[in-house]
Amino acid sequence: MNTIYFNKNNIILIDSSYYVFHRYFATYRWFSFQNIDVSVDDITNNEVFITAFYKHINNDIKKICKKWNTNKxxxxxxxxxxxxxxxxxxxxxxxxxTRVQKNNFNKKIFSIFxxxxxxxxxxxxxxxxxxxxDVIYLSQKMIKTQLEILKNNDINVVIITNDNDFxxxxxxxxxVYNMQFKELVKRGFxxxxxxxxxxAIYGDKSDNISKIGSGITKEKALMISNMTDIEREKYIKESGYEEKFMLNMKLISFENIPKEYTDIFSNNVKIILEN
Incomplete structure (x- = not known):
C-alpha cells in the first residue's frame, strides 16, 4: 500500500514523463552553449550537465511552491x-x-531523475x-472525494503537464498548467x-489516434461536439462513425480506464488529507 499524506496546502500532481522531457531539453539547450564536447550518449555522465539538471529541478520546485502556495x-x-x-x-x-525519440535525447535521464x-x-x-x-486522473479523483468528505473547498489540485487530454x-x-505556467484551458473550448x-471526434496525432472519419474538419468536429447527446448519437450513427467514435472515447476518456486497473489502484494507493 502506497499511502500518500497531504497537508492543508494546494496539491500538485506532476506528469513525470512530461517534466523529465521538459527539464532535460531545457538543460540541453543551456548546455549546448557551454562549448563542451560531449556526445549525447555520454551527456548523462557529464558533471556540468547533471549538476545543472539537478539545480534547475530544485529551482522548478521552488517556483511551483511559490506560485501555488504549497510545499514539497x-x-x-x-x-x-x-x-x-x-x-x-x-x-x-x-x-x-508514430512517436519517435529525438536523436539528442538520452533516455538514461529517467533513472537519474x-x-x-x-x-x-x-x-x-x-x-x-x-x-x-491515468495515475493523475485516479489520484485527483481520490483527492476530490476526500475533500468532499471533509467539506473543504479551499484546496486546489494543480496538474502540471502539456497534454490537452487533461x-x-x-x-x-x-x-491544468505546463512548466511555462501557462494554463492549458485556454487551448480548449x-x-x-x-x-x-x-x-475523440477529431483525433490526436501525437497518440496516433485518427479522426472518426475522413471528412471531419475542426469546424465539423466542434459542431458535433456541441450537439445535444441525442442529436450527436443520431448523427454519428447515421454517418457511419459509431465504431470509431466509441474506440476513440475508450482511448481518450479517463472514465473508460478498465475497472480491473482502477480497482488495483484503489487497493494499492491510499490518500490521506490533513483534517
Whole structure:
C-alpha cells in the first residue's frame, strides 16, 4: 500500500514523463552553449550537465511552491508504466506507434531523475499498465472525494503537464498548467465535455489516434461536439462513425480506464488529507 499524506496546502500532481522531457531539453539547450564536447550518449555522465539538471529541478520546485502556495510535501510525481505495457495497446495496437525519440535525447535521464527525486524524499505514484495520465486522473479523483468528505473547498489540485487530454478534468478545484505556467484551458473550448468530445471526434496525432472519419474538419468536429447527446448519437450513427467514435472515447476518456486497473489502484494507493 502506497499511502500518500497531504497537508492543508494546494496539491500538485506532476506528469513525470512530461517534466523529465521538459527539464532535460531545457538543460540541453543551456548546455549546448557551454562549448563542451560531449556526445549525447555520454551527456548523462557529464558533471556540468547533471549538476545543472539537478539545480534547475530544485529551482522548478521552488517556483511551483511559490506560485501555488504549497510545499514539497504536497507535490506528487505521477509515473508512466512501460509503453509496451499500456492497457490501451490491448484495444488499439498502434497506440502512440508514430512517436519517435529525438536523436539528442538520452533516455538514461529517467533513472537519474527517479533516483534524484527519491533522494529528496518526493512522493510518486505508479502502477503497472497505467500511464502517468491515468495515475493523475485516479489520484485527483481520490483527492476530490476526500475533500468532499471533509467539506473543504479551499484546496486546489494543480496538474502540471502539456497534454490537452487533461482539459476534460478541469473544474472549480482542478486546473491544468505546463512548466511555462501557462494554463492549458485556454487551448480548449472552456467546456470539459466539449473538449473531450472534440478530441475523440477529431483525433490526436501525437497518440496516433485518427479522426472518426475522413471528412471531419475542426469546424465539423466542434459542431458535433456541441450537439445535444441525442442529436450527436443520431448523427454519428447515421454517418457511419459509431465504431470509431466509441474506440476513440475508450482511448481518450479517463472514465473508460478498465475497472480491473482502477480497482488495483484503489487497493494499492491510499490518500490521506490533513483534517
Amino acid at each position: 510535501d504536497n507535490i506528487v510525481f505521477c509515473v508512466d508504466c512501460q509503453r509496451t505495457e499500456i492497457w490501451r495497446n490491448d484495444i488499439y495496437d498502434t497506440y502512440k506507434a 527517479n533516483d534524484y527525486i527519491n533522494s529528496l524524499g518526493f512522493k510518486y505514484i505508479s502502477q503497472n499498465r497505467l500511464e502517468g495520465d 482539459l476534460q478534468l478541469v473544474d472549480k478545484q482542478v486546473c 472552456n467546456n470539459p465535455k466539449v473538449d473531450l468530445l472534440f478530441k
